[in-house]
Amino acid sequence: MHVMIIGAAGMIGRKLVDKLAAEPDALAYEIAKLTLVDVIEPPVPAALSAISTLALDLSSEGSAERLVSSRPDVIYHLAAIVSGEAEADFDKGYSVNLDGTRALFEAIRREGQRERYAPRLIFASSIAVFGQPFPEKIGDEFFATPLTSYGTQKAICELLLADYSRRGFFDGIGIRLPTICIRPGKPNKAASGFFSNILREPLAGQEAILPVDENVRHWFASPRSAVGFFIHAARMDTGRIGPRRNLTMPGLSALVGEEVEALKRIAGPKAVGLIRREPDPVIGAIVAGWPTNFDARRARELGFTAESSFDEIIRIHIEDELGGKI
Amino acid sequence: MHVMIIGAAGMIGRKLVDKLAAEPDALAYEIAKLTLVDVIEPPVPAALSAISTLALDLSSEGSAERLVSSRPDVIYHLAAIVSGEAEADFDKGYSVNLDGTRALFEAIRREGQRERYAPRLIFASSIAVFGQPFPEKIGDEFFATPLTSYGTQKAICELLLADYSRRGFFDGIGIRLPTICIRPGKPNKAASGFFSNILREPLAGQEAILPVDENVRHWFASPRSAVGFFIHAARMDTGRIGPRRNLTMPGLSALVGEEVEALKRIAGPKAVGLIRREPDPVIGAIVAGWPTNFDARRARELGFTAESSFDEIIRIHIEDELGGKI
Numbered sequence: 001m002h003v004m005i006i007g008a009a010g011m012i013g014r015k016l017v018d019k020l021a022a023e024p025d026a027l028a029y030e031i032a033k034l035t036l037v038d039v040i041e042p043p044v045p046a047a048l049s050a051i052s053t054l055a056l057d058l059s060s061e062g063s064a065e066r067l068v069s070s071r072p073d074v075i076y077h078l079a080a081i082v083s084g085e086a087e088a089d090f091d092k093g094y095s096v097n098l099d100g101t102r103a104l105f106e107a108i109r110r111e112g113q114r115e116r117y118a119p120r121l122i123f124a125s126s127i128a129v130f131g132q133p134f135p136e137k138i139g140d141e142f143f144a145t146p147l148t149s150y151g152t153q154k155a156i157c158e159l160l161l162a163d164y165s166r167r168g169f170f171d172g173i174g175i176r177l178p179t180i181c182i183r184p185g186k187p188n189k190a191a192s193g194f195f196s197n198i199l200r201e202p203l204a205g206q207e208a209i210l211p212v213d214e215n216v217r218h219w220f221a222s223p224r225s226a227v228g229f230f231i232h233a234a235r236m237d238t239g240r241i242g243p244r245r246n247l248t249m250p251g252l253s254a255l256v257g258e259e260v261e262a263l264k265r266i267a268g269p270k271a272v273g274l275i276r277r278e279p280d281p282v283i284g285a286i287v288a289g290w291p292t293n294f295d296a297r298r299a300r301e302l303g304f305t306a307e308s309s310f311d312e313i314i315r316i317h318i319e320d321e322l323g324g325k326i
Numbered sequence: 327m328h329v330m331i332i333g334a335a336g337m338i339g340r341k342l343v344d345k346l347a348a349e350p351d352a353l354a355y356e357i358a359k360l361t362l363v364d365v366i367e368p369p370v371p372a373a374l375s376a377i378s379t380l381a382l383d384l385s386s387e388g389s390a391e392r393l394v395s396s397r398p399d400v401i402y403h404l405a406a407i408v409s410g411e412a413e414a415d416f417d418k419g420y421s422v423n424l425d426g427t428r429a430l431f432e433a434i435r436r437e438g439q440r441e442r443y444a445p446r447l448i449f450a451s452s453i454a455v456f457g458q459p460f461p462e463k464i465g466d467e468f469f470a471t472p473l474t475s476y477g478t479q480k481a482i483c484e485l486l487l488a489d490y491s492r493r494g495f496f497d498g499i500g501i502r503l504p505t506i507c508i509r510p511g512k513p514n515k516a517a518s519g520f521f522s523n524i525l526r527e528p529l530a531g532q533e534a535i536l537p538v539d540e541n542v543r544h545w546f547a548s549p550r551s552a553v554g555f556f557i558h559a560a561r562m563d564t565g566r567i568g569p570r571r572n573l574t575m576p577g578l579s580a581l582v583g584e585e586v587e588a589l590k591r592i593a594g595p596k597a598v599g600l601i602r603r604e605p606d607p608v609i610g611a612i613v614a615g616w617p618t619n620f621d622a623r624r625a626r627e628l629g630f631t632a633e634s635s636f637d638e639i640i641r642i643h644i645e646d647e648l649g650g651k652i
Contacts, residue, residue: 090493131569141461143469145488145570152489156482162471163478167416243457244471 001029003234004067006058006104007078008036011183012124014043015227016076021045027074027234037067038079059100064107071117074234075170077104078124084190086150097153105160109169121161121170122233125246126177127219129155130291137295140248147289158246165245173233173241178221178251178294178306182317191286195220195256199263199314202274203326211280214257217292221251221306222316229304240302250306252313253293262310266318267326327355329560330398332384332430333405334362337509338450340369341553342402347371353400353560363393364405385426390433397443400560401496403430404450410516412476423479431486435495447487447496448559451572452503453545455481456617463621466574473615484572491571499559499567504547504577504620504632508643517612521546521582525589525640528600529652537606540583543618547577547632548642555630566628576632578639579619588636592644593652 003020007013017036020026034051036042041055056063058079067075079100080086086093101123111117128151129144144155158174165172183196187208194211195218201208221229229249241247264272296304307313318326329346333339343362346352362368363380370377382389384405393401405426406412412419427449437443454477455470470481484500491498509522513534520537521544527534547555555575567573590598622630633639644652 135467141469143467144485146485147492147569149489149493152485155485159470159472159478159481159485163475166473167475243473 001027001031001074002033002035002070002072003027003031003074003076004035004037004070004072005042005076005078006037006067007076007080007124008042008053009038009040010078011180011185011223012177012226012230013038013076013078015223016078016230017042017048018045019227019231021047026231035067035070035072057096057100058104059096064100064103065110067104068107068111071111072119074120074122075104075108076122076124076230076234077101080124080154081150082190083128083148083150086153087148090149093149093153097150098156101157102160105164105169109164112169118168118170120234120238121165121172122230123157123161123172123174124177125154125158125174126151127248127291127294129158129176132289134291137293138248138291139295140298162243162245166243171238172245173236173238174246175229175233176246176248177226177229178219178249180223180226181220181313182222182321184223184317184321191283194283195259198256198275199259200317202263202271203267203314203317203322205274207274207276209278210256210275211278211283212256212287213279213284214255214260216256216287217253218256218287219251219253219291219294220310220313221249222313224316224320225249225251225306232304236303244298247299247302247304248294248296250296250300250304251294252307252309254310259310262314266311266314327353327357327400328359328361328396328398329353329357329400329402330361330363330393330396331368331402331404332363332393333403333450334368334379335364335366336404337506337511337549338503338552338556339364339402339404341549342404342556343368343374344371345553345557347373352557361393361396361398383422383426384430385422390426390429391436393430394433394437397437398445400446400448401430401434402448402450402556402560403427406450407476408516409454409474409476412479413474416475419475419479423476424482427483428486431490431495435490438495444494444496446560446564447491447498448556449483449487449498449500450503451480451484451500452477453574453617453620455484455502458615460617463619464574464617465621466624488569488571492569497564498571499562499564500572501555501559502572502574503552503555504545504575506549506552507546507639508548508647510549510643510647517609520609521585524582524601525585526643528589528597529593529640529643529648531600533600533602535604536582536601537604537609538582538613539605539610540581540586542582542610542613543579544582544613545577545579545617545620546636546639547575548639550642550646551575551577551632558630562629570624573625573628573630574620574622576622576626576630577620578633578635580636585636588640592637592640
């Protein structure tokens with residue numbers, strides 16, 4: 001089996017590659033070839049052989065055809081301009097997030113016109129396809145009314161994915177990820193960064209800033225769950241999905257206060273003392289527009305799973321990022 | 327005010343032009359200029375002056391820029407490849423229905439970059455954005471999971487319309503039309519044709535074929551209502567809509583049997599005797615996949631109105647198409 005990961009240098013991409021390196025049978029079939037693609041040269045874990053890497057911009061002329069000509073059996077499309085940049089640069093966001101994705105889909109269709117070909121195509125979508133006002137729990141049949149260009153681009157790609165799958169051009173699944181927590185690495189400037197910062201930094205003995213109230217609710221899954229979603233999406237029987245190919249992934253709806261309580265239970269009050277409260281009304285306003293809870297019934301029924309407590313999410317971070325100890 | 331109608335030679339386009347000719351103040355402001363555009367030269371009612379016509383394909387290079395350079399204040403975009411053709415010819419459907427529309431939206435945005443410009447943009451969408459299974463009544467927050475490429479293209483254009491409106495590039499409204507009944511003209515081969523045929527033909531003393539059971543339910547509005555939707559969309563205060571710019575129009579949910587009953591009341595049992603029952607399982611299966619009922623609350627609250635009985639729909643046909651008598 002030939003597996004291609006587009007966007008392999010991103011946080012989820014790297015973790016997915018690590019998982020396939022550690023468990024070569026994770027996708028049920030032997031991976032004979034693994035191709036890693038990103039705009040920068042993606043890193044390669046030492047354990048992997050039969051691997052090739054490509055530094056390439058999917059939205060540039062001929063790129064999609066070049067990728068698809070090697071006829072991968074499974075294609076992960078994780079590459080995107082992030083939300084803030086897509087909002088700041090209208091042309092770039094549409095070019096990469098919409099036109100780049102459509103070029104990939106079209107290249108697959110045209111490859112299939114030459115000779116029968118319909119790979120499994122797994123697309124990283126986002127809960128940014130939803131826009132306020134929301135019901136208390138967003139169900140699987142709630143409409144997509146994005147309030148960002150990023151969310152619009154993701155929602156459009158979901159529609160294309162469903163139509164191309166219905167036509168049999170590929171076998172597509174759209175994965176709407178929760179906010180990933182605890183994100184490894186350094187604090188970043190994303191408005192959502194604090195959800196991870198207030199756990200990751202204190203666990204490493206560092207201060208972190210909490211810019212919102214503890215009663216802010218949000219929707220989370222661990223990086224390990226995210227990788228699990230993408231593994232399951234490659235293995236699962238898509239005959240069970242039907243034509244509604246885009247799935248809100250399961251997650252944990254929790255208050256910031258519940259994050260803090262879990263941190264206290266696991267790392268003690270000293271860790272919690274490292275959280276510095278500095279209310280930021282700008283971040284508060286942005287976060288207030290985000291979804292807080294979902295009833296992700298379909299994805300659960302189809303076998304996707306996520307954490308059920310912040311204790312679990314913190315323990316996963318300790319195991320996967322901190323070598324098991326704090 | 328300069329009004330442009332793209333798709334002016336179609337059934338709704340022609341009726342909209344006729345309405346503006348008969349009531350020049352229908353849009354509240356004086357129409358100083360009216361531009362009619364279609365792939366074929368659109369017909370012009372004698373009553374209209376200050377009118378120009380253009381035969382032009384919106385999806386061909388430079389067409390959108392050419393249209394927009396005259397800076398219309400109101401743009402109606404009614405042009406589309408119909409459902410059956412968009413399903414049969416994948417490339418043509420996407421080229422006209424998606425790329426043509428996006429080219430128009432982009433031309434408006436770029437015109438606005440040169441000099442401040444944000445016209446009212448009214449887009450004809452469709453209930454084909456919805457796909458089975460449905461709730462008994464489809465509410466305003468039900469998700470779009472089209473089961474045709476046509477419906478996919480309409481749903482994508484709705485998303486673009488909302489994003490371009492949110493950004494202030496234009497002031498857009500998407501109008502999801504019910505099935506228009508009674509369609510004037512000759513019987514056609516559209517799967518939905520019989521809904522009109524079984525009334526229009528008997529009213530004119532002709533036989534018509536009914537290929538489905540009388541207990542088939544569907545969602546209707548008259549051509550007069552459709553024109554009314556488009557007039558109201560140009561006049562209304564869009565400040566009341568908010569960012570959810572695509573509206574399911576009100577309509578009448580009725581059984582085929584109710585059509586027949588209304589025909590009997592208005593034209594007598596002899597007219598009903600002209601309906602020949604010839605069950606066609608192919609048409610029956612297609613129709614079974616269509617939405618049957620909506621709760622179009624938002625559009626009603628925003629002032630859009632439609633018929634509440636088939637008696638009304640038939641009387642409108644008699645007034646508007648048959649000179650008031652049968």
